[in-house]
Amino acid sequence: MWGSGGSQHICSEGFFSNGIQGSIVPVSAGMAMGQKLDGQVSDGGLGRITVVYVGDGTLGEGALYEALNIASKWELPLLVVVENNGYAQSTSQDQTLAGDICKRAEAFGIETDQSDTWRPEHLLDAASRAVRYVRETCKPYFLRVDTFRLMAHSKGDDDRDLEMVKGYWDRDPIELFRSERSEEAERILAGVTRTIADAVALADGAAYTQAVSVDDDVPDYRPMQWSATEIETNDRVANRIHGALRGILERDDRVLLMGEDIEGPYGGAFKITKNLQAEFPGRVRNTPISESAIVGIGTGLALTGKRPICEIMFGDFLALAADQLLNSASKFRYMYNDQVSVPLVIRTPMGGKRGYGPTHSQSIEKHFLGIPGTRMLAIHHRYDPALVYDHLLDSVDRPTIVIENKLLYAMRVSSQTPDGFCLEHSDEPFPTTRIRPEGRPDVTVLCYGGMLADVERAVETLFESHDMICEIVCPMQLYPLNPWPVIESVRKCGRLLVVEEGVGFAAFGAEVVAQMLESDPGVLRMLRRVGSPRHPIPSCGPLEKALLPGAAHVIEAAVDMLDGEDGVGES
Amino acid sequence: MSNVMPVLIPRENVNDESVTLVSWLVKDGDQVSSGQDLAEVEGSKSVFEIAAPQDGYVRVSRRVGDEIDVGTVLCHICDTADAEISDTVADDSVAGDPVVGNGAxxxxxxxxxALQLLSEHGLSEKVFExxxxxxSGDILEHIGQSPPQSIASPASSSAVTAHVSPVVPALDVPFKTERLSRQKRTEARYIASAYHNTLQSAVTVAIPTSGLRAAADLHPYLQGNTTAVIVYEAARLLRKYPAFNAFHSDGTVNTYEHVNIGVAIDAGQSLKVPVIRGADTKSISEIADELRESLVAYLNDEMSPESLAGGTFTISDLSAEGVYTFHPLINQGQSGILGIGAEFFPPGSGEGTFQLVLTFDHQVAEGRLAAQFLGDLRGRLEAYESAIGQSVGAVQDEEPYCSRCLTPIGRLRDMNQYLVQVVKPDGSPGHLCTVCLQGW
Structure with a gap:
């Protein structure tokens, strides 16, 4: 048994534990789904099932109910065992639990049963029934096991009435066994004690866990190799993604698509998955509005060797799945000591300018940037998104968030750049795109994703009307970050303009600049940043346009930057 | 498409923005293997070779004598003998960005x-094909009206240029503009960079000349070259005061592991600073010999770039110029410079005196430490005087004496100093007095 996560995070032969209440339940539902898809359940009642243990304290977590609902609706072979000991750490259930425990599961149409640890034979029977039910019906089951914790939850957090606790010691089946059959009990106890002592000795003699880097560090400098980008298609970005997903579903039966409203005829809020459900029945699935469960189930599926692609309908909703990403998916590989990987893809559209208001228009990727163990990509119209998804699904080895952009979907993928500019991409696996002017640049403009189109428009105007030549650098992989393509460009002119649609405070641009200065302190003479103001996004269209960064903001900032230098720029 | 790899001029020295192509070691079209030297180039401090980054065929695009910017293309290595190099790849302006294909x-x-200027000057668009x-700046540059706006000048690794305010010449006074020599520009860049990266402070002590004079008498082969004595003594003291044999960078003190003392020479042909490497391990006569050789090389203009590189501390001796005191500026990558002034006679005193000035970087040391350094140096120089006074008797009496300053043990006791047993450079046993031992 190994783990790098301590006693709360153990992984061994199909056993996984996590220290976050409730988050393991969607993951276990995903694992059950993987088992079901592998067809092992219908195999003469000997199919594999997933058992998830929670305490009654976990009944307060929403993720549990998202998972129960889906497990029932999708008929997943999941046995949920609730160890009901009446306390959540130090707080009595009297203060925290409304209604009835089993009725919560029954409300989702899940069979339930109840037993306790004071009647071992009864408990064994109940457990056998439960497992048999899940195997035979391929449906979830909910087993409530009443019990009592004789010792403290942790240390020094036991304020329960001593008399009351003593009553349970007297009823405890192990204690009863010890007093009734002391010889046998002592023999067993000695064996257990020895096992523990051996384990402690082994641990004492073992080396400390080594720190391992889960992400590639900043690569050593090497000159980037740039190639001219030639895109033959002139199709819309949305169609390129759709086509890529179809191709991937066709050639890799481990791939599954999950998300809200993604089945036909609707085909997703942005029509990326239109018709795919008809072509690949069962592998393209509508989910309830349960982002935590979508990502959690995706994580569980990935653990069983599937290649799930989850769609989060609006990037804003990624916040609802933050715990699954941050505390489960990204950490499993490390916590479980490299025994597992989580090849999970999450697609989500960010960005505004469509009048969707404060909660459907944001670019909040910065909140998910830099989570160790993850990757983040941002696609754009100057590098075929189909190539990105093809390569990603061939190589995915960690939770990967792909940022799409709502306005980008309608744009055409094209390598046609204005006269005087060359479109090139680097030799990285997820290439950086560079739009290089023929002539020495005055300014490097750094942007990513959907902002590239705005920046291109601005760069045109900056040349025509403001006598200024810009080079655009547009990385695709935002994390782990390779700052060198940006540094290379800034070395030519010493000026950098960072453009991003989200709020710039503590965001991608700030990180790039920090890494740049660490690597080459003298490289930067002038810097301006363009981003959203620190303000919720208004739904009023004209106001939204005025606030969110666009070509006009980029032009203004570039002109202002050069004005700031003596004798340079517009007068 | 064939693969074309540009070979770029690396930044060998932080101060060099460009190098001069000294010679080609291969010919155009030659087949070369990875690691093979292609050309010799000269930076401000040294000549170095540039090696092939991969196997292939060389396509030469520069001539011997060309001044080539750091980071730009020296030549290309192609994987076929007849590969075509597109304009973009060969163009300086995109150097540093190897581009495969997509030529402009x-x-x-x-x-x-720019269009407006074209028509104002009656220029054809064709000129710029x-x-x-x-x-507009490119057009003004073309017609020679104005240099291109410095927009494109890459920021060098020092931030100096960003802080320099424009110079305003005296109103209505005509002046003649001459471009400074490359030498002078490099020198200015060095010193300016050091000036902006250090917090310079200075302390001065006055020392009776008699000690130095005694040292010259003691070591006749010096031929009166007392600079060697000060180099010798300072080098040993730098071991005791590593803060002055260091440089400051981003909140760190970086102490050099060798003591390489640069000695500034300016005998009319421009300032040069030959470096005496491992000065703390050399004898006075070795140091004196090296200084003499440097001076000869200087006068014959034969100084090798290697002899000027790697200084960790600098001594500037202006005593021969009759300068009593001055404020030497710390060189780049160092934290101290010692200035030596000429002998003078304070009013009312018959005794000759000279001044030692230590300019130091306040980021790594402080005035007290600098004063201690100079105090120790002064003590060591004065010791020569006592040595001369006592040496004859000491040797005759066979009384133990300091192998260096020749002070006998009896006199040391009077001074509250002692002798320590040592092995002399020639392998024979000897003694060192605690005065001379300091900083050894």
Whole structure:
């Protein structure tokens, strides 16, 4: 048994534990789904099932109910065992639990049963029934096991009435066994004690866990190799993604698509998955509005060797799945000591300018940037998104968030750049795109994703009307970050303009600049940043346009930057 | 498409923005293997070779004598003997960005201001063919009206240029402009960079000349070259005061592991600073010999770049110029410089005196430490005087004496100093007094 996560995070032969209440339940539902898809359940009642243990304290977590609902609706072979000991750490259930425990599961149409640890034979029977039910019906089951914790939850957090606790010691089946059959009990106890002592000795003699880097560090400098980008298609970005997903579903039966409203005829809020459900029945699935469960189930599926692609309908909703990403998916590989990987893809559209208001228009990727163990990509119209998804699904080895952009979907993928500019991409696996002017640049403009189109428009105007030549650098992989393509460009002119649609405070641009200065302190003479103001996004269209960064903001900032230098720029 | 790899001029020295191509070690079209030297180039401090980054065929695009910017293309290595190099790849302006394919060609594109200037000056667009994007500045440069706006000058690794305010010449006074020599520009860049990266402070002590004079008498082969004595003594003291044999960078003190003392020479042909490497391990006579050789090389203009590189501390002796005191400026990558002034006679005193000035970087040391350094140096120089006074008797009496300053043990006791047993450089046993031992 190994783990790098301590006693709360153990992984061994199909056993996984996590220290976050409730988050393991969607993951276990995903694992059950993987088992079901592998067809092992219908195999003469000997199919594999997933058992998830929670305490009654976990009944307060929403993720549990998202998972129960889906497990029932999708008929997943999941046995949920609730160890009901009446306390959540130090707080009595009297203060925290409304209604009835089993009725919560029954409300989702899940069979339930109840037993306790004071009647071992009864408990064994109940457990056998439960497992048999899940195997035979391929449906979830909910087993409530009443019990009592004789010792403290942790240390020094036991304020329960001593008399009351003593009553349970007297009823405890192990204690009863010890007093009734002391010889046998002592023999067993000695064996257990020895096992523990051996384990402690082994641990004492073992080396400390080594720190391992889960992400590639900043690569050593090497000159980037740039190639001219030639895109033959002139199709819309949305169609390129759709086509890529179809191709991937066709050639890799481990791939599954999950998300809200993604089945036909609707085909997703942005029509990326239109018709795919008809072509690949069962592998393209509508989910309830349960982002935590979508990502959690995706994580569980990935653990069983599937290649799930989850769609989060609006990037804003990624916040609802933050715990699954941050505390489960990204950490499993490390916590479980490299025994597992989580090849999970999450697609989500960010960005505004469509009048969707404060909660459907944001670019909040910065909140998910830099989570160790993850990757983040941002696609754009100057590098075929189909190539990105093809390569990603061939190589995915960690939770990967792909940022799409709502306005980008309608744009055409094209390598046609204005006269005087060359479109090139680097030799990285997820290439950086560079739009290089023929002539020495005055300014490097750094942007990513959907902002590239705005920046291109601005760069045109900056040349025509403001006598200024810009080079655009547009990385695709935002994390782990390779700052060198940006540094290379800034070395030519010493000026950098960072453009991003989200709020710039503590965001991608700030990180790039920090890494740049660490690597080459003298490289930067002038810097301006363009981003959203620190303000919720208004739904009023004209106001939204005025606030969110666009070509006009980029032009203004570039002109202002050069004005700031003596004798340079517009007068 | 064939693979074309540009070979770029590396930044060998932080101060060099460009190098001069000294010689080609291969010919155009030669087949070379990875690691093979292609050319010799000269930076401000040294000549170095540039090696092939991969196997292939060399395509030469520079001539011997060309001044080539750091980070730009020296030549290309192609995987076929007859590969074509597109204009973009060969063009300096994109150097540093190896581009495969996608060449720029054809008609240039003009900004609105540039178009306006074209028509004002009756220029044809054709003149700029193949230039890609053309700004007003590019046109002004073409007609020689104004240098290109420094927009494109890459920021060097020092931030100096960013802080320099424009110079305002005296009103209505005509002046003649001459471009400074490359030498002078490099020198200025060095010192300016050090000036902006250090917090310079200085302390001065006055020392009776008699000690130095005694040292010269003691070591006749010095031929009166007392600089060697000070180099010798300072080098040993730098072991005791590593803060002055160091440099400051981003909140760190970086102490050099060798003591390489640069000695500033300016005998009319420009300032040069030959470096005495491992000065703390050399004898006075070795140091004196090296200094003499440097001076000869200087006068014959034969100084090798290697002899000027790697200084960790500098001594500037202006005593021969009759300068009593001055404020030497710390060199780049160092934290101290020692200035030596000429002998003078304070009013009312018959005794000759000279001044030692230590300019130091306040980021790594403080005035008290600098004063201690100079105090120790003074003590060591004065010790020569006592040595001369006592040496004859000491040797005759066979009384133990300091092998260096020749002070006998009896006199040391009077001074509250002692002798320590040592092995002399020639292997024979000897003694060192605690005065001479300091900083050994």
């Amino acid at each position: 060609s054809g008609a240039a594109r003009f900004s609105r201001k 193949g230039r890609g994007l053309v700004r």
